[in-house]
Amino acid sequence: MKLNSILSISLLLVIVLFSCDSNRWEVVTEKIELEQDYTRFDLDVTKVLQGGTSQEEWEMLNEKYPNFFPLYIEGIMGFGRMTDPLTYTVFNQYLNNDDIVEVLNHTAKIYPKGSLKTEFTDLKSAFKRYHYYFPERIVPDVVTMTAAFNYATAADDQVLAIGLDMYLGGDFEIYPEIGIPKYKFQNFDRSYIVPDAMKAWLLTEFETPGGQDLLEQMVYYGKVAYLLEAFLPNYEKHLFFNYSPEDLSWCQENEGPIWFHFIDLELLFSTENHQIRKYMGDAPFVAGFPEGSPGRVGQWVGYQLVKSFMDNNQDVGLKDLMEIQDANRILRMSNYKPKR
Numbered sequence: 001m002k003l004n005s006i007l008s009i010s011l012l013l014v015i016v017l018f019s020c021d022s023n024r025w026e027v028v029t030e031k032i033e034l035e036q037d038y039t040r041f042d043l044d045v046t047k048v049l050q051g052g053t054s055q056e057e058w059e060m061l062n063e064k065y066p067n068f069f070p071l072y073i074e075g076i077m078g079f080g081r082m083t084d085p086l087t088y089t090v091f092n093q094y095l096n097n098d099d100i101v102e103v104l105n106h107t108a109k110i111y112p113k114g115s116l117k118t119e120f121t122d123l124k125s126a127f128k129r130y131h132y133y134f135p136e137r138i139v140p141d142v143v144t145m146t147a148a149f150n151y152a153t154a155a156d157d158q159v160l161a162i163g164l165d166m167y168l169g170g171d172f173e174i175y176p177e178i179g180i181p182k183y184k185f186q187n188f189d190r191s192y193i194v195p196d197a198m199k200a201w202l203l204t205e206f207e208t209p210g211g212q213d214l215l216e217q218m219v220y221y222g223k224v225a226y227l228l229e230a231f232l233p234n235y236e237k238h239l240f241f242n243y244s245p246e247d248l249s250w251c252q253e254n255e256g257p258i259w260f261h262f263i264d265l266e267l268l269f270s271t272e273n274h275q276i277r278k279y280m281g282d283a284p285f286v287a288g289f290p291e292g293s294p295g296r297v298g299q300w301v302g303y304q305l306v307k308s309f310m311d312n313n314q315d316v317g318l319k320d321l322m323e324i325q326d327a328n329r330i331l332r333m334s335n336y337k338p339k340r
Contacts, residue, residue: 025230032128037141038120046104052092068159122194126231133318153200183284187242195239215268219327222302247294256338309334
């Protein structure tokens with residue numbers, strides 16, 4: 001009888017421990033049906049490099065990518081209107097540029113046909129989770145491209161594009177030649193493709209209204225990071241902030257001083273653009289913080305606030321979270337109290 005009691009208690013303890021470690025938002029993705037295409041526009045463009053693009057090839061690209069090709073030509077690259085005959089000429093001039101040819105060929109070498117199977121599988125699983133929690137929202141088709149280093153990601157109402165020329169590795173020799181700051185090179189690693197793409201779509205779908213104070217911006221980006229964690233449970237958390245593991249460790253080790261910096265200087269409700277840019281914008285470090293600080297610490301603190309809010313309010317779902325527009329409410333109900 002005693003042995004049975006001990007076994008029952010042990011089993012209960014295992015169940016409790018397992019539930020604490022499990023992902024609260026996990027779903028069985030295999031049971032979710034999703035119509036979504038994944039295509040390699042960059043490889044199709046590379047195929048037509050020799051001798052430029054014929055009118056027939058131009059029409060082929062337009063037919064194969066009816067939603068994306070006009071976006072690419074008109075919006076992403078700014079070559080002109082699709083209805084303007086001169087646009088076809090400008091596109092051909094672009095493809096005949098030696099530097100562009102080099103980038104396209106190098107991208108095809110790094111990411112040949114079939115090489116993105118893991119990334120595409122992970123993205124599809126993430127979008128299945130997204131669709132499960134936000135069934136009324138559009139799930140985009142995904143297409144890869146090169147955009148002359150202008151965009152890592154781009155999106156419209158139905159398409160999410162990934163600029164593979166922004167993921168050629170931090171040691172790719174052209175990045176410094178075109179003036180990209182060195183601190184950004186770590187973000188050009190392949191491991192950032194899926195989190196960056198998912199983040200781009202979430203930022204598009206859940207746009208923030210203008211005129212926000214610092215707290216509202218922090219909470220907004222914190223919500224996006226929280227969704228990324230829910231939809232990409234197998235990805236390292238530092239990727240959601242475009243951090244290195246060392247950057248994330250610095251934030252975790254300095255959580256108290258970071259938070260009380262905002263509190264002591266009364267920054268949370270600041271609407272000064274330079275203050276918001278300082279703590280939310282891309283930068284190699286934050287002025288006034290100890291050595292080793294990464295940029296965008298406001299986004300990380302926003303995630304901490306949102307996570308604390310969700311941990312302390314288990315009745316709030318993901319859809320509920322995104323519908324809450326009162327950042328001050330999330331602050332109050334988060335019970336976020338790091339040690340000074």
